[in-house]
Amino acid sequence: MPTLRKDRWWVQQVVTATVLTLFVGYASWAAFVNKNYYAGSGLHRDLISPFYSPCLTESCVPGSHPGTIITWWTISPALLILIFPLGFRLTCYYYRKAYYRSFWMAPPACAVSDAHSSYSGETRFPLLLQNVHRYFFYAGLVFNVILTIDAFVAFRQPGIGIGFSVGTAVLLINALLLWSYSLSCHSCRHLCGGGVKQFSQSPIRYRVWKLLTPLNGRHMLFAWMSLGFVAFTDLYIRLVASGTIHDYGFHF
Amino acid sequence: MAEEIIRNTAKGEVTMRLWRGDETGGEFAEYVMPAQEGEVVLDVIHRVQATEAPDLACRWNCKAGKCGSCSAEINGRPALMCMTRMDTLPPGEAVTVAPMRTFPILRDLVTDVSYNYEVAKRIPPFHPREKTDDEEEAGGYRMQQIDVERSQEFRKCIECYLCQDVCHVIRDHEENKTAFAGPRFFARSAELEMHPLDVNDRRELLQKEQGLGKCNITKCCTEVCPEHIKITDNAIIPLKERVVDASYDPVAWLGRKILKRRKSTPAEAEADAPSTGPAAVQPEGGVHGIPAPEHADDALVGAWATDAGPGGDAPAEDAPAE
Numbered sequence: 137m138p139t140l141r142k143d144r145w146w147v148q149q150v151v152t153a154t155v156l157t158l159f160v161g162y163a164s165w166a167a168f169v170n171k172n173y174y175a176g177s178g179l180h181r182d183l184i185s186p187f188y189s190p191c192l193t194e195s196c197v198p199g200s201h202p203g204t205i206i207t208w209w210t211i212s213p214a215l216l217i218l219i220f221p222l223g224f225r226l227t228c229y230y231y232r233k234a235y236y237r238s239f240w241m242a243p244p245a246c247a248v249s250d251a252h253s254s255y256s257g258e259t260r261f262p263l264l265l266q267n268v269h270r271y272f273f274y275a276g277l278v279f280n281v282i283l284t285i286d287a288f289v290a291f292r293q294p295g296i297g298i299g300f301s302v303g304t305a306v307l308l309i310n311a312l313l314l315w316s317y318s319l320s321c322h323s324c325r326h327l328c329g330g331g332v333k334q335f336s337q338s339p340i341r342y343r344v345w346k347l348l349t350p351l352n353g354r355h356m357l358f359a360w361m362s363l364g365f366v367a368f369t370d371l372y373i374r375l376v377a378s379g380t381i382h383d384y385g386f387h388f
Numbered sequence: 389m390a391e392e393i394i395r396n397t398a399k400g401e402v403t404m405r406l407w408r409g410d411e412t413g414g415e416f417a418e419y420v421m422p423a424q425e426g427e428v429v430l431d432v433i434h435r436v437q438a439t440e441a442p443d444l445a446c447r448w449n450c451k452a453g454k455c456g457s458c459s460a461e462i463n464g465r466p467a468l469m470c471m472t473r474m475d476t477l478p479p480g481e482a483v484t485v486a487p488m489r490t491f492p493i494l495r496d497l498v499t500d501v502s503y504n505y506e507v508a509k510r511i512p513p514f515h516p517r518e519k520t521d522d523e524e525e526a527g528g529y530r531m532q533q534i535d536v537e538r539s540q541e542f543r544k545c546i547e548c549y550l551c552q553d554v555c556h557v558i559r560d561h562e563e564n565k566t567a568f569a570g571p572r573f574f575a576r577s578a579e580l581e582m583h584p585l586d587v588n589d590r591r592e593l594l595q596k597e598q599g600l601g602k603c604n605i606t607k608c609c610t611e612v613c614p615e616h617i618k619i620t621d622n623a624i625i626p627l628k629e630r631v632v633d634a635s636y637d638p639v640a641w642l643g644r645k646i647l648k649r650r651k652s653t654p655a656e657a658e659a660d661a662p663s664t665g666p667a668a669v670q671p672e673g674g675v676h677g678i679p680a681p682e683h684a685d686d687a688l689v690g691a692w693a694t695d696a697g698p699g700g701d702a703p704a705e706d707a708p709a710e
């Protein structure tokens with residue numbers, strides 16, 4: 137790749153590609169494995185992995201779901217759910233930068249030549265679909281509400297009462313980070329106030345826009361933190377559910 | 389060469405590798421200059437001119453990071469020569485200075501940036517709404533600070549064209565120059581789109597003729613901007629979202645139909661543009677052959693020639709109802 141740059145411009149791309157590949161690898165395995173995603177009453181816990189919530193199919197572990205809604209889905213319920221967060225992150229303005237640079241190499245870094253001889257950007261199918269980002273954002277909000285409910289439900293310790301455990305804290309932090317990621321989204325910023333022509337005519341939307349703007353400036357940070365933590369949350373619950381580790385906590 | 393550089397560094401000298409050539413070709417030439425504390429790259433270039441290469445061509449003017457003339461690629465990174473301190477560059481290595489790669493070379497470090505002036509001509513200028521009776525009586529438009537502060541960020545642009553230079557859409561794909569405005573002019577369009585008085589709708593034009601969709605938001609324009617304008621986050625992405633409102637979002641479309649928001653049509657906006665000719669620009673002459681800068685500022689004059697005065701000084705008075 138021709139460039140006159142002398143610095144190690146490729147380090148960031150290698151790190152990004154490695155972390156994203158590890159996440160996709162782990163998430164795919166976790167989605168297909170279809171077990172150990174729920175720590176239930178046998179362990180006096182009510183912890184469900186964010187990859188499997190809401191669990192709405194017949195194959196869901198008893199206790200992990202409010203009721204079967206989808207009967208025709210016979211494989212892992214996670215595959216039905218992960219379409220939405222995956223679509224949200226895939227069309228995210230930050231991740232687009234990350235994977236266009238790291239994987240597609242268009243460009244690999246600033247002032248480093250493209251790896252492709254022609255370029256049409258996001259003007260043609262399938263990249264034209266990046267424009268549906270706001271719909272994945274709406275779907276992401278629904279999931280955030282569900283995962284927040286999961287975090288509060290995790291205070292329940294079946295057979296013991298109400299309590300607090302490491303698992304509860306993990307689910308709470310996970311929900312908080314996912315909210316931070318969603319609310320710092322560029323589409324969110326636009327929809328809440330950025331699209332207003334005259335702020336003085338829409339004072340409430342202006343205030344919301346002002347509130348979201350600093351969050352938007354940290355979108356990359358929230359994107360990485362929430363990505364890493366959602367995988368950690370799944371891993372933690374998986375280890376608890378499989379009996380590999382004990383979820384320490386207390387109850388009232 | 390490495391031994392020579394180390395020796396030179398020990399002696400308080402710096403090796404400059406400067407591009408020498410014209411549109412037909414060229415090569416890097418090395419000059420060893422004494423290093424002095426507090427210098428910027430442009431200082432050393434001037435010393436090369438004064439001592440060893442009086443015919444070295446280099447465009448510069450203010451030496452204060454405000455005129456946008458001395459754009460170049462220093463060690464491969466687009467930057468202003470007058471704002472790049474020598475002590476921020478890796479010690480013991482030759483400093484490479486090349487002209488901006490995106491634009492045709494005129495001579496040595498000087499490029500023909502007239503492509504940008506041609507693009508600027510195609511940006512529909514400021515088109516204010518009619519004054520209300522109250523405004524006529526008061527003597528002109530009144531705007532609140534919160535209505536203009538978003539646009540003011542883009543007014544910091546010094547038109548150094550480093551963002552245009554680094555943008556891979558035209559840097560690596562010359563063919564896109566006919567249908568891509570580039571980050572500087574997306575910022576200009578965003579400035580106008582966000583202006584509370586402007587009634588032009590540039591969204592279809594941005595999408596279909598100015599290549600907004602070609603931008604894949606890799607943020608290099610933001611990284612190189614010497615004025616630290618957040619071009620991607622505050623201009624390009626908001627424009628992309630506005631295009632989604634107009635073309636890809638049925639909910640927003642329905643909202644517009646219900647609220648019956650009045651804006652000029654894209655055809656009217658296009659008709660406002662001073663020129664709609666092709667953007668492809670090839671240099672025909674030397675430095676003096678560059679068209680006079682009847683570029684963006686023509687429109688900018690209109691943009692702020694309201695009774696409220698320049699953007700930064702807009703009085704914070706009550707805005708009239710539209």
